[in-house]
């Protein structure tokens with residue numbers, strides 16, 4: 060593909076600023092721009108013109124419908140399409156789209172999870188246009204990014220609170236920048252680049268696995284002779300079928316203005332990664348949702364299935380998402396970039412201190428923000444960061460922090476001690492800071508990489524947490540410094556005090572080692588091993604006051620979210636358990652019976668011809684099949700028993716029960732089944748093997 064084609068393709072399906080400039084009247088364009096930059100409301104007149112031009116543009120691109128595109132608490136996106144047609148009389152129609160329809164929609168979306176925020180009599184939610192995100196065309200419809208709220212104005216989605224957290228972070232960061240005498244910056248924006256991991260497997264093979272079809276992961280599967288041991292897949296040559304997929308995926312994403320940049324094979328066989336160039340977090344979140352959707356869609360066209368589950372296969376690495384997060388100003392400054400002047404350094408250290416303090420104080424909240432049943436299989440399993448939150452700073456920056464804490468000389472060639480606001484920092488080389496792949500939150504030169512996210516989850520929650528935590532710490536710092544007699548002295552003391560009090564959260568070692576678990580415990584860090592444990596901390600008063608103070612979630616909204624997460628956790632494990640039982644009873648047990656029967660008949664037939672023949676191997680196999688099959692059926696019955704038993708008094712007890720009773724038996728059942736698979740003839744086993752699943756795409 061030529062250069063020409065990519066540049067003209069890029070953003071061709073987006074009603075972006077360029078299109079607006081061309082199509083809208085100067086007044087309308089300016090009103091929109093002011094709305095986005097300064098938050099001024101749009102008049103209905105402007106909305107009318109905007110809507111009409113959006114419609115004309117969309118129709119020029121073949122669209123016949125529009126939809127308010129929103130992000131309910133399911134974690135995936137939702138849409139309800141309406142056509143532009145309006146009857147004109149005499150059996151004719153006009154194609155119309157009004158400002159009112161643009162600004163507000165009523166999807167009657169009463170079936171989305173609301174965590175008790177909506178009584179059925181007021182079940183309707185409404186969607187409201189987010190003018191800061193561009194409309195785009197997908198599947199012949201004009202998609203309008205919207206927030207989704209209840210009639211009472213409570214947020215029922217993942218976009219509204221993200222926007223609120225961005226606003227609040229902006230407000231608090233500006234207060235801090237003003238203290239440094241910066242009056243030029245109008246806006247501070249959190250920037251995010253979300254690296255997305257995924258698996259690609261053949262569709263025909265996928266369709267023969269009930270577990271994959273129903274739950275997105277394999278619930279059984281004996282370990283294949285070859286997994287990821289040779290590390291020959293990671294960054295390896297991309298197979299032709301996958302390359303064709305990736306090419307089409309890039310093109311589809313580019314058309315939607317998504318900055319798809321990097322693609323490569325990941326560690327596990329059949330695993331890949333896509334990384335876009337970073338963007339403001341609202342756009343990054345919209346784009347990541349779209350990316351996940353398009354990944355699946357394009358896979359279908361190539362007779363493949365894209366798996367976004369965190370752990371589709373046992374024994375090989377699962378998939379995560381790295382949330383690269385930084386703060387930048389509208390003037391193009393990155394606030395996490397160590398500077399070259401004393402003032403830039405001081406600013407950097409202040410933002411760094413705020414981050415470190417925030418992560419230490421809100422470990423549980425960050426842990427909760429990445430808690431989902433799929434991610435439970437990865438965190439702490441030596442393939443992803445541990446469930447313990449810590450911050451990796453790298454040796455250079457840690458040495459600087461230590462020097463500040465101890466008031467000692469920072470030992471580099473120049474032997475300088477650091478006085479904040481007076482001295483320049485020794486340079487922090489960017490390339491040496493990204494070596495530690497085991498850290499949950501790694502400083503990588505000018506951003507933090509939050510590496511605990513699950514591949515299937517919306518990046519909204521973790522970024523709401525990061526933004527709000529940062530807003531809180533910056534507001535505390537601003538409060539303290541605004542009244543200071545001598546800014547530099549107060550700043551030095553504040554940064555030194557903060558680093559001293561929160562140094563326990565800094566850890567540069569190997570997060571996969573048991574030694575770290577012990578060390579973390581000594582330091583008093585949280586270790587919330589699973590979602591059921593993590594969510595117990597979600598509604599603690601500290602979290603409620605954090606979010607309500609900054610207007611991100613009310614107590615009710617937070618409680619609703621908690622309820623949705625707990626319910627989802629129990630549902631997911633329940634569905635997995637029922638799927639296992641179904642597979643065992645209707646396919647695996649009958650298959651093992653048939654296979655055992657074949658062996659028994661073969662022994663009988665042999666003996667009938669030559670009674671003295673040694674059939675001890677067959678007999679041993681028969682015994683083993685029988686023993687394992689009994690064990691399997693015993694565990695399946697136990698599992699059925701757990702599902703019909705009472706699950707506890709409340710949602711917390713239910714989640715605990717699903718994790719520590721239901722899930723444990725699922726593991727035992729799986730062990731028996733996987734062992735059975737490994738001794739059953741390949742063509743007698745009812746499901747495609749791991750070898751077929753992981754190696755069939757060429």
Ligand code: ADP
Pocket residue numbers: 250251252253254334335336337338383384385386393493503505506508
């Ligand atoms: P890796 O983590 O694989 O080493 P990079 O560091 O090059 O890769 O970038 C990973 C992601 O981080 C990309 O999506 C990139 O756009 C994003 N990124 C780079 N700089 C920033 C920044 N200042 N803020 C947020 N994201 C960034």
Ligand code: MG
Pocket residue numbers: 254381508
């Ligand atoms: Mg990365």
